[in-house]
Amino acid sequence: MTDQRTGTVLVVDDDPTNRLLLRRGLEREGLQVETAVDGVEALDRLAAPGIDLVLLDLLMPRLDGHEVLARMRADARLRHVPVIVVSGADDTAEAVRCIELGAEDFLPKPFDPVLLRARIGASLSRKWLRDVEQDYLQQVGLVLRAAGEVEAGTFEPTTLDAVAGRDDALGGLARTFQTMAREVRARERRLEQQVGALRIEIDQARTARQVAEITETDYFADLQRKAASLRGGGHIRTEGP
Structure with a gap:
């Protein structure tokens, strides 16, 4: 998102004098300026992000301003980039046509610099303002999706880091979701540790019981007596004929 002081304007005009005059005037206003000599160059530049406004001439070689407007309107990435047509065609019909093609404004040449x-x-x-609104709506969508993920137990707190940085109610809600998720994760880890400790105790108890079952038999007692006799140097009496 950019504001008027830091916005980037693309000047599209096949006349080098017009491009130079517009560049100088816009740069004096603190704007960043890029230029294109025709519609083909303009669309090539618009394919990459960063342009906030287009000043567009109509009569140009290769691809004129009307076609640029039509292609921008057909492209979901470009249809919301504002275009001001600055043209030598000074008639109402041309202005209406450009606005119908998607231009936001129309100024005839020679233009008044103050008005421009x-x-x-x-x-x-x-x-x-539109960028702010779109950003807000996207972040609302992230929070709504997070609500479903929290309920399903699949929420990852880091997915809301960008929203949680806001200082408004939406940011507060995102931070609440993150806190809830982290507390649930912490409880789950504690429960896993407790279950693990309980399993160890159960295994130990099972082993002790198995040992007790063996050592409490008459057979084991007889083995103990024989072992004691051997340690004492005695002879083991075996039963037989």
């Missing part, structure tokens, strides 16, 4: 600056600021502010 205001339109850019408004567009970036709307994008920033």
